[in-house]
Amino acid sequence: MTDDTGDTDTAAGDASDSAAGDASDSAAGDASDSAAGDASDSAAGDAAEDFSLDRFHEALEAEERPVATASEVARRLGTSQAAARDALAALVDRGDVDRLDVESDPVVFFPTDWGRLATRERVVAFPDRREIVVDRPTQFTRARLSQFAHLVDTTGTDPGTRGYLYRIRQEDVWAAPFEDADGLIASLRSVLPRRFEHLEEWIRDQWRRAHRFRLYTHEDGYVVLQAASESLMGNVADQHLDDDHLRAPISETEAWVNEDAVAAVKRALYDAGYPVEDDRDLDVGDPVDIDLTTDLRGYQETWVETFLDARSGVYVGPPGSGKTVAAIATIAAVGGETLILVPSRELAGQWREELLEHSTIDPADIGLYHGGRKEIRPVTIATYQIAGMDRHRALFDSRKWGLICFDEAHHISSPVYSRTAELQTKHRLGLSATPVRETGSEEEIYTLIGRPIGADWDELFEAGFVQEPEVEIRYVPWRDEMARNEYASADGRERRRLAAENPAKIEEVRYLLAAHRDKKALVFIEYLDQGEAIADALGVPFISGETPHRERAELFRRFRDDGGESDSDRDDVDALVVSRVGDEGIDLPNAELAIVASGLGGSRRQGSQRAGRTMRPAGSALVYVLATRGSSEEEFAQRQMRHLARKGIRVRETNVAE
Ligand SMILES: Nc1ncnc2c1ncn2[C@@H]1O[C@H](COP(=O)(O)OP(=O)(O)OP(=O)(O)O)[C@@H](O)[C@H]1O
Numbered sequence: 001m002t003d004d005t006g007d008t009d010t011a012a013g014d015a016s017d018s019a020a021g022d023a024s025d026s027a028a029g030d031a032s033d034s035a036a037g038d039a040s041d042s043a044a045g046d047a048a049e050d051f052s053l054d055r056f057h058e059a060l061e062a063e064e065r066p067v068a069t070a071s072e073v074a075r076r077l078g079t080s081q082a083a084a085r086d087a088l089a090a091l092v093d094r095g096d097v098d099r100l101d102v103e104s105d106p107v108v109f110f111p112t113d114w115g116r117l118a119t120r121e122r123v124v125a126f127p128d129r130r131e132i133v134v135d136r137p138t139q140f141t142r143a144r145l146s147q148f149a150h151l152v153d154t155t156g157t158d159p160g161t162r163g164y165l166y167r168i169r170q171e172d173v174w175a176a177p178f179e180d181a182d183g184l185i186a187s188l189r190s191v192l193p194r195r196f197e198h199l200e201e202w203i204r205d206q207w208r209r210a211h212r213f214r215l216y217t218h219e220d221g222y223v224v225l226q227a228a229s230e231s232l233m234g235n236v237a238d239q240h241l242d243d244d245h246l247r248a249p250i251s252e253t254e255a256w257v258n259e260d261a262v263a264a265v266k267r268a269l270y271d272a273g274y275p276v277e278d279d280r281d282l283d284v285g286d287p288v289d290i291d292l293t294t295d296l297r298g299y300q301e302t303w304v305e306t307f308l309d310a311r312s313g314v315y316v317g318p319p320g321s322g323k324t325v326a327a328i329a330t331i332a333a334v335g336g337e338t339l340i341l342v343p344s345r346e347l348a349g350q351w352r353e354e355l356l357e358h359s360t361i362d363p364a365d366i367g368l369y370h371g372g373r374k375e376i377r378p379v380t381i382a383t384y385q386i387a388g389m390d391r392h393r394a395l396f397d398s399r400k401w402g403l404i405c406f407d408e409a410h411h412i413s414s415p416v417y418s419r420t421a422e423l424q425t426k427h428r429l430g431l432s433a434t435p436v437r438e439t440g441s442e443e444e445i446y447t448l449i450g451r452p453i454g455a456d457w458d459e460l461f462e463a464g465f466v467q468e469p470e471v472e473i474r475y476v477p478w479r480d481e482m483a484r485n486e487y488a489s490a491d492g493r494e495r496r497r498l499a500a501e502n503p504a505k506i507e508e509v510r511y512l513l514a515a516h517r518d519k520k521a522l523v524f525i526e527y528l529d530q531g532e533a534i535a536d537a538l539g540v541p542f543i544s545g546e547t548p549h550r551e552r553a554e555l556f557r558r559f560r561d562d563g564g565e566s567d568s569d570r571d572d573v574d575a576l577v578v579s580r581v582g583d584e585g586i587d588l589p590n591a592e593l594a595i596v597a598s599g600l601g602g603s604r605r606q607g608s609q610r611a612g613r614t615m616r617p618a619g620s621a622l623v624y625v626l627a628t629r630g631s632s633e634e635e636f637a638q639r640q641m642r643h644l645a646r647k648g649i650r651v652r653e654t655n656v657a658e
Pocket residue numbers: 294295296297300317318319320321322323324325326433585617
């Protein structure tokens with residue numbers, strides 16, 4: 001922010017300085033008279049023409065861009081950069097040209113008229129870098145862009161006022177939800193200020209790549225890999241696949257695929273830049289008796305239809321957006337026996353409840369398979385942990401599953417990856433609240449399960465199905481000089497811990513809980529010592545990985561309890577301090593306040609999930625993120641919250657007084 005302003009100041013300063021310089025030169029009767037004359041009298045002189053709006057248009061045309069830097073204009077018009085900058089500054093003064101500060105780039109200029117065309121929103125394309133910067137984007141533009149571009153950054157935390165930087169990566173084109181390339185290009189054109197031939201060509205090329213290989217089931221039952229041309233089969237497939245993948249060629253463009261290697265084939269070709277279309281017939285499994293009893297919302301119907309078309313895919317939506325319910329609808333639509341994999345026992349229990357609530361399934365048809373119980377039934381819910389163990393292979397083999405559902409799909413562990421890679425003949429559904437994955441399993445989820453479905457969160461917020469939380473980052477000062485010095489002289493991990501455990505945060509948590517006395521609150525921490533310290537200081541129960549299951553479940557139950565005046569006042573828990581265990585998927589719909597006291601070194605995923613805990617349709621939700629001022633937490637907090645801001649969530653920043 002400060003940098004941008006700095007740039008602007010300097011540029012403006014330079015412009016007026018040099019104008020003043022010219023003026024004095026001219027007074028001295030220097031040869032550059034005419035330039036000085038131009039500055040004061042634009043009606044006459046060569047240089048005035050050189051830098052008229054028309055000439056600027058010419059420079060832009062030559063650049064093939066709607067905006068240009070002063071150096072680019074100088075190069076196109078054959079003048080010095082200083083002269084171009086001065087002339088542009090004069091055009092800016094006259095109101096013919098506007099300027100835009102692009103973060104980490106020089107100032108760019110564009111004709112004011114173009115800016116007026118979109119009074120609020122301004123879209124600037126950098127086709128060579130395949131980047132699009134949108135200033136004050138409308139919902140429409142964001143929704144469109146999210147279909148084929150990847151939001152890299154917002155240059156501020158307030159989504160209403162600053163630039164959004166999108167980049168179109170090849171995998172974005174591959175996963176774009178369009179029937180054909182024309183549909184994608186039409187969507188691109190509806191957003192960009194004009195056509196960019198090269199960019200469109202590149203997108204078409206990427207699109208083609210994603211439709212060059214296809215897997216299908218031969219009428220005799222085996223799997224065939226089909227390439228769009230002989231040379232693709234020869235140059236790409238043969239180079240990246242071996243005898244383990246392909247059994248034998250069938251024709252110049254087709255090969256018989258080893259059934260066990262379907263996932264490996266998809267992965268190898270994806271890595272080679274040719275994602276494979278999967279048109280195989282899939283197992284439906286033995287029938288299961290289940291009908292949906294809840295009416296789906298419009299967007300849930302679209303998710304399910306898209307899934308049924310593709311027969312695989314990942315529902316991506318914020319916590320509470322109804323992925324589980326959409327998954328139950330999918331189970332009913334596929335109609336075959338289903339294996340559901342979840343990250344924890346608690347989630348297994350919740351899944352069972354939701355199945356019973358939203359469908360006609362007979363309770364006897366639901367099995368739970370985890371540390372405590374080993375039931376394999378037509379619909380079986382198992383933990384990833386168990387599913388990854390060799391001795392529990394029976395889980396996969398003992399029934400004819402038609403659908404495998406991966407809840408919190410970013411949790412799939414590598415043993416589960418390799419095991420489920422063998423299950424490519426089943427319908428595969430993933431659920432995820434996290435489209436962005438920092439450790440890069442995007443391609444694994446894509447090749448193992450399928451394409452993301454429904455990544456456009458704005459629509460959900462707009463439709464009001466997910467409560468938009470207010471997120472506030474509170475920068476907490478060090479408690480005293482000693483704490484600050486200790487941090488300054490520590491390094492690495494220790495440094496991070498000191499910032500996380502800044503004792504001043506305890507008082508801040510106390511203050512926030514008191515300020516929202518009427519709200520059910522969760523306090524998230526990363527370090528156990530800190531959890532204990534907060535819990536002790538505030539007299540609030542603490543749940544960590546060490547808390548026995550029974551006690552944990554009991555505390556969650558008491559937290560969920562509305563605690564009416566009559567019965568359970570004593571029993572009621574209004575606040576919980578929770579370590580990582582409570583982080584994910586635990587259904588505490590009545591949490592109205594979340595305080596993230598530490599854990600900012602974690603991934604973006606955690607950031608969005610923590611905020612997500614309170615993103616429930618009930619009640620008004622507030623998230624406070626505490627970051628120690630003057631530590632690396634500041635930056636982490638901003639980065640994580642930007643990620644949320646990108647999802648359309650309002651974020652505010654506050655400095656806590658010393
Ligand atoms: N179509 C619907 N009609 C009525 N209620 C619904 C519908 N879809 C979802 N819900 C309700 O909204 C809440 C959240 O739904 P669900 O648990 O499916 O979300 P989710 O996206 O799976 O959340 P999480 O990511 O936290 O698991 C639940 O209470 C559920 O009963």
